[in-house]
Amino acid sequence: MxxxxxxxxxxxxxxxxxxxxxxxxxxxxxxxxxxxxxxxxxxxxxxxxxxxxxxxxxxxxxxxxxxxxxxxxxxxxxxxxxxxxxxxxxxxxxxxxxxxxxxxxxxxxxxxxxxxxxxxxxxxxxxxLWGGQDIQRLNDSGSLKALSIRMSKHPSCFRLAGGTFSDWAGEEGRCVLFHGSVAELCPIAPNNVNTMAAAAIAASTLGFHGVTGEIVSDTALADYHLVEVEVTGPDGFSVKTVRRNPAKLGAVTGSAxxxxxxxxxxxxxxxxxxxxxx
Ligand SMILES: NC(=O)c1ccc[n+]([C@@H]2O[C@H](COP(=O)([O-])OP(=O)(O)OC[C@H]3O[C@@H](n4cnc5c(N)ncnc54)[C@H](O)[C@@H]3O)[C@@H](O)[C@H]2O)c1
CATH class of the missing domain: 3.40.50.720 (NAD(P)-binding Rossmann-like Domain)
Structure with a gap:
């Protein structure tokens, strides 16, 4: 100390x-x-x-x-x-x-x-990330079975590597840009997935390859980002959280x-x- x-x-x-x-x-x-x-x-x-x-x-x-x-x-x-x-x-x-x-x-x-x-x-x-320490506790007790995180934002809030998915850029409405492991997602969207990375570090028994990440572009989300977390434990245990993070258009980081x-x-x-x- x-x-x-x-x-x-x-x-x-x-x-x-x-x-x-x-x-x-x-x-x-x-x-x-x-x-x-x-x-x-x-x-x-x-x-x-x-x-x-x-x-x-x-x-x-x-x-x-x-x-x-x-x-x-x-x-x-x-x-x-x-x-x-x-x-x-x-x-x-x-x-x-x-x-x-x-x-x-x-x-x-x-x-x-x-x-x-x-x-x-x-x-x-x-x-x-909401509930990160709860995820870590479940992880440390060996009870964490699955973890998935979806982040939805206005398209102007995404910074994707090397023009990835550039074909969706002007699209109206909702579009799932990526669904897969957080390990695959991090190099594609390094500035948008810190929350998922924190979750993958808390869930060390699953790791970056075992935690599922999804990023969604949604033109309806002009004022906030959405962060949805689904945690699965043993015997039907599950927790789902939905966090609304107020954010200006084009902001990678929500103000909260x-x-x-x-x-x-x-x-x-x-x-x-x-x-x-x-
Ligand atoms: N952990 C979290 O919850 C969280 C939240 C927001 C942002 N972040 C991360 O924190 C970092 C900073 O966020 P920000 O909103 O201040 O971003 P920002 O773009 O406003 O600032 C980044 C700064 O780093 C500099 N920079 C960029 N690339 C660089 C490089 N390769 N080498 C040296 N300097 C470089 C830029 O010139 C700028 O000064 C980003 O990586 C972002 O993804 C994490």
Whole structure:
């Protein structure tokens, strides 16, 4: 556990929507919450100059070890998790904002081993997932039989890799874009499946290959995203949840997810060498 008398020093990696939100919150409410900024990195450092004090700007991410951080928060891109995740976790607790990166089973394994070896926690934010810790408990007791998650959004809210499904782009109405394993879905829609990835990490006995994901484009969903989760346990046990996540047209991230991410950050005080859904 980190010493609670001194604030937890947080390094923020990425300064897009989530990064800006978190930096602003830490600057305004951090001390009351026991947090302070250690550094902020963005691939384009110019974006930071106006709003981040100069001494907190990290220009070369490879030099993150030169600044003491208790917690590193990635809110950038799965590629940064691949390139830096193991190094981050060797030095600090690590909140992975792009958990879809863990669909790469080799990386998943390396991160889990690094957490154990260095006694650092790999935090996975539950994001728009409802009941993640219940899923994890069912998983840990060996009772989780199946898990499927459907995310439905307005077509403007999808960012799909390399023009995938470009033929549906202008379609009116509802269209199932993909139905299959979360492992197959993550590389296709890396920015849209963090919630499913968090579920697959909680459901480690099923894993990314065993959890079913579906993404649906629906032009009726102009004001919110829908997240539907169906959990199956033994002897006819099942839970279905439907979450409406208010979101503006074109927004990859629902607005409720920002506050959810902040709540996740407040949990990251050190839980030893393991993966922790928060
Ligand atoms: N876990 C969750 O619940 C959750 C919720 C929302 C977003 N996310 C994820 O968090 C990340 C940030 O989300 P956001 O809404 O702030 O996105 P955003 O697009 O607003 O910002 C991303 C930032 O990362 C930078 N970036 C993009 N690709 C990069 C790369 N390959 N290398 C270095 N920098 C790169 C961009 O320049 C930008 O500054 C995304 O991966 C997103 O999928 C996770």
């Amino acid at each position: 980190t010493d609670i008398s001194s604030p937890i020093r947080v390094g923020i990696v990425g300064y897009g929507h989530l990064g800006q939100f978190l930096v602003d919150r830490i600057q305004k409410k951090g001390l009351a919450a026991g947090l302070s900024l250690a550094f902020v990195w963005n691939r384009n450092a110019d974006k930071l100059i106006e709003s981040v004090p100069k001494d907190l700007i990290l220009t070369n991410l490879s030099e993150f070890t030169q600044i003491k951080a208790d917690l590193i928060v990635e809110v950038c891109h799965p590629q940064i998790v691949k390139d830096f995740g193991v190094r981050f976790l060797s030095h600090a607790n690590f909140l992975v904002g792009s958990p879809s990166a863990l669909s790469d089973s080799q990386l998943d394994k390396e991160l889990r081993l690094t957490a154990k070896k260095h006694g650092k926690t790999l935090y996975v934010p539950s994001g728009a 997810t920002y506050n959810s991410f902040w709540s996740s950050l407040l949990v990251c005080k050190g839980h030893g060498g393991r993966v922790y859904l928060c």
